[in-house]
Structure formats: C-alpha cells, structure tokens
Amino acid sequence: MEKKGNKRECNTYRGISLLSHVGKLYGKILESRIKPIIEPQLNIAQFGFRKGKSCTDALFTLRQLSENTIEYDKQLNLAFIDQEKAFDRI
Incomplete structure (x- = not known):
C-alpha cells in the first residue's frame, strides 16, 4: 500500500x-x-507491550538514572x- 512521499523509494510503501x-x-x-x-x-525494565x-514508567526510570548519574x-x-521501520504494520 502506498504512503505519502516519493513513489520511487521502498520505504514509502506499507506491507x-x-x-x-x-x-x-x-x-x-x-x-x-504463553x-x-x-x-x-x-x-x-521491559515496558513495551x-x-x-x-x-x-520508562521515562521515570530514565529520569532516575540521569539524576543518580549527576x-x-x-x-x-x-x-x-x-x-519503527523494522516491522510491517497492519
């Protein structure tokens, strides 16, 4: 399926x-x-899905890390x- 952008580039098409x-x-x-x-x-530390x-939660953890580092x-x-471009979308 076509997306916006240059029609000659592969990354402008969706699977x-x-x-x-x-x-x-x-x-x-x-x-x-499963x-x-x-x-x-x-x-x-795995927050996705x-x-x-x-x-x-991920941002809070990142902020804690940066504050402790300082x-x-x-x-x-x-x-x-x-x-984002590593996986097809439906």
Missing part, C-alpha cells in the same frame, strides 16, 4: 498482512497460554534506537 478469523482466534489462544509463562521471565506498564558524578551513556 499488507491479512489474517483469517481462525488465525486471529488461534493467536489469542496461543497468547493466553503469556503466564513468559511474563515472569521478562526483565523489570506489557499490562500495567507504559511510556511514563548526584554520584558518574558517566551515563544512552542509545535511542528507532525501530
């Missing part, structure tokens, strides 16, 4: 993903069985990676 109702139902069943097993194994976690006169190195 198309079609799932059947049966596939969606199967996905939900699979998720309900989630209780995976959730306890995730790091407490988790119930009860949000961007606010307080203890340490160096803090951060890397912000935009992975």
Whole structure:
C-alpha cells in the first residue's frame, strides 16, 4: 500500500498482512497460554507491550538514572534506537 512521499523509494510503501478469523482466534489462544509463562521471565525494565506498564514508567526510570548519574558524578551513556521501520504494520 502506498504512503505519502516519493513513489520511487521502498520505504514509502506499507506491507499488507491479512489474517483469517481462525488465525486471529488461534493467536489469542496461543497468547493466553504463553503469556503466564513468559511474563515472569521478562526483565523489570521491559515496558513495551506489557499490562500495567507504559511510556511514563520508562521515562521515570530514565529520569532516575540521569539524576543518580549527576548526584554520584558518574558517566551515563544512552542509545535511542528507532525501530519503527523494522516491522510491517497492519
């Protein structure tokens, strides 16, 4: 599917993903069985796509890190990676 922008560039097109109702139902069943097993194994710093976690939690953690770095006169190195184009969207 075409997006706005230069029509000659690949990143101006979206991938198309079609799932059947049966596939969606199967996905939900699979998720309900896997989630209780995976959730306890995730790091407490993992905020994405988790119930009860949000961007606010991640920002608060980042702020605490930066304040502690200043307080203890340490160096803090951060890397912000935009992975938006790494995955297709529906």
